[in-house]
Amino acid sequence: MNSIALQIGFQEPVTDAQQVFRSLLKVMSEPGVIESLDQATTLETLCPAAFSTCLALLDSTTRIWLAEPFNSDAVAKNLSFHTGCRLTQTVGEADFVLCRADQLPQLDQLKRGSAEYPDRGCTLLVQVDQISDTALPESTVLRLQGPGIPGQRTLAISSLPRELIHYLTGRPDPFPLGLDIVLLADNVVTAIPRTTRVEVN
Amino acid sequence: MNPQTIREGYNFAYLDEQTKRMIRRALLKAVAIPGYQVPFGGREMPMPYGWGTGGMQVTAAVIGENDCLKVIDQGADDTTNAVSIRAFFRDLTGVRTTEKTEEATLIQTRHRIPEKPLQAGQVLVYQVPIPEPLRFIEPSEVETRKMHALEDYGVMHIKLYEDIAQFGHIATAYAYPVLVNGRYVMDPSPIPKFDNPKMDNSPALQLFGAGREKRIYAIPPYTDVKSLDFEDHPFEVQRWEQCCAICGSDESFLDEVIMDDQGAHEFICSDTDYCRERMANLEVTA
Known part of the structure; x- marks a missing residue:
């Protein structure tokens, strides 16, 4: 039986959680803005931004679904230890879905909430390779418009899967339903909430 | 920041971390659905409902060591409510406080928006007594939820029309309903309608907390906020x-x-x- 190494989470749990939240609040209210997020370290395959986000938002009242390769023992045990979050095998009941861009779950199975309670939809945390405000090689350049954006904002994401691009440009769920997507790469974060209109350059 | 300045025996900003996380998750959903009221598990605060417990819980979840806090009550920095809340957060966070609008990164307000235009990066937290704009027309929460879901806002216009029929003009002077991002009708809290235009496309983030009713809602920066009116009776300020x-x-x-x-x-x-x-x-x- 291999023992799983527990890693240090936040160095300063109160301060770090607050700072991570402020970055998340900033990017969720101003879609496409890129904030740095490095309060926690790398956890196996999980980048610092993704681990920080998990530590700041998860607890025993939230259910998370982990996609390959994040559903490893090391990630699951560390997240459980630090946050007490509940892991679920059913993607449709998860409050948070954590996946890599190349391992997206079936997006139409994720929890959407209801017209009366659209806030009960799932938050999709997607780890990507790179996020930038200027075009990168092999990246998809998105033009964003909507609340939180004066005029329009440009966002480049590397190797964004076709499925997610279709979701963002097609917006199959009628507002106020929809997925709020947090994009995490290395030690930076950005977000595309359900209100953002997305075009591909 | 000197941690010794925090009153002993209390967590930073009074609330426990679990409660802050719950409020933070609600805030993230609130900014993702502008104008929609997110239910949250409102806690007891060391003051009665009606004194800004909702605003304080939002402030407690948002505030950090690097913030500079301003608190106003009806626009004033020196009234009981403002002085008490400012002292509360100074005691329990040790953050800098200010009375200058341009210096503050976080402003908690009761019923006013500062005259000086807010800047990008500032956060304005409103204290809200009754978050539901349709409540005085429809007392049932189940019904008002349905009305919001169906964008069934005709009654709101009827209420404003009744003003015109009775007084010749829209007499609603405060808590004047607004339409956020073209979708949700929202109560801007009892600010005078004089302040309504300041909400539209503001570079600052606006957060609303209702403690007794346990609702949080938000307007992200640069979001359309339109005061309801009629073509022949356009919205006017005092x-x-x-x-x-x-x-x-x-x-x-x-x-x-x-x-x-x-x-x-x-x-x-x-x-x-x-x-x-x-x-x-x-x-x-x-």
């Missing part, structure tokens, strides 16, 4: 024939102050910081 008796401003929101028992009265700026700064500038130029 105007005064008087100007401020202290600083002489004819642009700010004025409070009427009774001076004696003979009926004498004066009008003064409700925003004390704005008024004081104007006075300071007048003294410099004089």
Whole structure:
């Protein structure tokens, strides 16, 4: 039986959680803005931004679904230890879905909430390779418009899967339903909430 | 920041971390669905409902060591509610506080938006008594939820129309309903309608907390906020024939102050910081 190494989470749990939240609040209210997020370290395959986000938002009242390769023992045990979050095998009941861009779950199975309670939809945390405000090689350049954006904002994401691009440009769920997507790469974060209109350059 | 300045035996900003996370998750959903009221598990605060417990819980979840906090009550920095809440957070967070609008990163407000335009990066937290704009028309929460889901807002226009039928103009002067991002009708909290235009496309983030009703809602920066009106009765803000008796401003929101028992009265700026700064500038130029 291999023992799983527990890693240090936040160095300063109160301060770090607050700072991570402020970055998340900033990017969720101003879609496409890129904030740095490095309060926690790398956890196996999980980048610092993704681990920080998990530590700041998860607890025993939230259910998370982990996609390959994040559903490893090391990630699951560390997240459980630090946050007490509940892991679920059913993607449709998860409050948070954590996946890599190349391992997206079936997006139409994720929890959407209801017209009366659209806030009960799932938050999709997607780890990507790179996020930038200027075009990168092999990246998809998105033009964003909507609340939180004066005029329009440009966002480049590397190797964004076709499925997610279709979701963002097609917006199959009628507002106020929809997925709020947090994009995490290395030690930076950005977000595309359900209100953002997305075009591909 | 000196952690010794925090009162012993309390967590940073009073609330426990679990509660802050719950409020933070609600806030993230609130900014993702502008104008929609997110239910949250409101906690007891060490003060009665009606004194800003909702705003305080939002502030406690948002505030960090690097923030500079301003608290206003009806525009004033020096009234009981503002002084108490400012002292509360100074005691329990040790953050810098200020009365200057432009210095603050976080402003908690009861029923006013500062006169000085807010800047990008600032966060304005409103204290909200009744978050549901449809509540006085429809007492059932189940029904108002359905009305929001179906965008069934006809009754709101009827309420405004009844004003016109009775008084000849829209007489609603505060808590004037707005449409956020073209979708949700929202109660802007009991700010005077004079302040409504400041909400539209503001560069600052606006967060609303209702403690008794346990609702949080938000307007992200640069979001359309339109006051409801009619083509032939467009939205208008209050105007005064008087100007401020202290600083002489004819642009700010004025409070009427009774001076004696003979009926004498004066009008003064409700925003004390704005008024004081104007006075300071007048003294410099004089």
